Amino acid sequence: MGRDVRLWRPLGILVAALALTMPALASAAQQGGAKTKKVNYDAVYTQSNDPSGNSVIVFTRAANGTLTQTKVVSTGGKGIAGTAPFGFPIVDSSGSVNLTSDGKLLFVVNAGDNTVSSFQVTASGPKLVSKVSSHGKLPISLTSSGDLLYVVNETSQNIFGWKFSSTGKLTPIAGSDRKLTAVTPKGKKDKVGVTAGIGFANNGAIIAVTQRGLPRTYGEIDTFVISKSGAAGPSQATATPGIPNPFGFSASGKQLLVSNAGFVATPSGAMPNPTDPTQFNGTAATYNVSSTGKLKLVKNTSTNGRAACWLVVTKNGRWAFVSNTLSDSVPDTFTGKGGVSVMSVGAGGKMTLKGQGNLGGPGFPSDEALSSNDRYLYIVDPFIMGGPSHIDVFKVASNGSITHIQTTPSTLPNGVSGMAAF
DSSP, X not given: OHHHHHHHHHHHHHHHHHHHHXXXXXXXXXXXXXXXXXXXXXXXXXXXXXXXXXXXXXXXXXXXXXXXXXEEEEOSSOOOSOBTTTTBSSOOSBOSEEEOXXXXXXXXXXXTTTEEEEEEEEXXXXXXXXXXXXXXXXXXXXXXXXXXXXXXXXXXXXXXXXXXXXXXXXXXXXXXXXXXXXXXXXSOBOOOOEEEEEEEEGGGTEEEEEEEOSSOSEEEXXXXXXXXXXXXXXXXXXEEETOOOEEEEEEETTEEXXXXXXXXXXXXXXXXXXXXXXXXXXXXXXXXXXXXXXXXXXXEEEEEEESEEEEEEOTTSXXXXXXXXXXXXXXXXXXXXXXXXXXXXXXXXXXXXXXXXXXXXXXOOOOEEEOTTSSEEEEEEOOTTSSOBEEEEEEEOTTSOXXXXXXXXXXXXXXXXXXXXX
């Protein structure tokens, strides 16, 4: 018996030693083996808007702001060849591609088959999670806040909302289907115009939708109060007398900063004359938004550009950038000269034109996005007359001035639409 005890004592010590060292050995094996690949959220996204099969086009963003195309990922839906009011091959809106504020989830409209696709951003690129009905016809614009996602459908003139999970799974919100409305400047019921964009305001408490009215001398902005359940309340319409064709916008606190394309003489469905100097004279307007969704104009000012259709604002609310789709003047239309207006945002949200930037060459600057650090501005530049398209990249200085630093290769389809960045 004594001999057995002497034999087992060293074996017991050996077993105890192995037990103590096993976790360390396992950890070392994990460190030496395959590591979990880190997700690079520094990316820029646009969509092909291809009627035969829509795709997300992915670019990685380098530390110096420049882009490299890395992925093309199917949305499972279809784009559209041409939409009202002008029959352009792009999704004629602001926000057809939307990215959550943390860069982890991506949402895209499929205007050709009335669906919305959601993606989780992974180490290998966007992963398709859901493709769902937009609950309307011709979805053109998306907006997200918290765990809420809303779409506006242009032809059916309605909005619809979902809650999304951390992986991007979409769940419809009961009571979120709301019709757009419109009023005249005198407050009488009016015909609903052509929608251009949807977005959250007041830290997610309000949804706004812009409407163009051709050939009216005013436009429309609808607001919806969001309940605790995430459902939108009834539409409240506000006419914008003397400010025709509100288009893109961004929220800054309790204010909306809106780009306005300017007066267009031709009605919906007719091709306008972009070389007519009396048309498309763009402006940028600021509105206060109350907790009940009421709008009050603060100021409207010229962008010194034509067809001011898209607007983004820095996180500190000091600088706004407007893309002038028809450049800055006639006959400079489509040259890219003055394609971007820099607006300083002062007390009360009043915007003042501070300067302009030129594109890398001729183009049709459309949707835009700022990097998550506000140091770089990205503008998608479709060639709407047919042919390849590209993205223009600008460096943003602390004083708001912009410097053109890159034009990506002109390999994007002519219908490329939407822009999101992190």
